[in-house]
Amino acid sequence: MFPNRLRTLRNDRSWTQADLASKINVSPKTIGAWERGTREPPIETITKLSDIFDVSADYLLGKTTQKNTISTTETDDILTMYKIDTRGLTEDEIDDMREELEEYNDFMTKRLQEKIAKKRLLRKDC
Structure with a gap:
């Protein structure tokens, strides 16, 4: 669920993988791996992503369909x-x-x- 949510949130903002990568100081390849589900970000990065996309960590991780708590x-x-x-x-x-x-x-x-x-x-x- 996380890979799809991340890709959707990024695409909703018309950001490339490189755009998002620069916002959280990782490589575009790392974003690609997360979106393919071959790697997972550390909890600190999940928190950063939640803040950037203005969604809860639970939403990012697929535990709820509600974007914000x-x-x-x-x-x-x-x-x-x-x-x-x-x-x-x-x-x-x-x-x-x-x-x-x-x-x-x-x-x-x-x-x-x-x-x-x-x-x-x-x-x-x-």
Whole structure:
């Protein structure tokens, strides 16, 4: 899971392996090995990558589909955040709903970030 997540996050930013390598002081070949799954980064590097991509280490390692950790003081759960009534649903159905909402949340976040970036570019052109 880590190789795919790393490649996707890097590609989402239109960075080459060399671009990412320069940000964390490793060689592009090292990035390639991580993305192929033939090598794994040390924990310190996972922390750097989490910071660079603004995602949790758990997301990078494939332990969650949620990119950022939401504090339980903010919301107990994404279902609570969206005020979803789960009465009568099985645990599998609830898990499926959670996953769909997290994907939707990620999609909307990315969409809004793209809109903001476009507006900033338009302001620079003026």
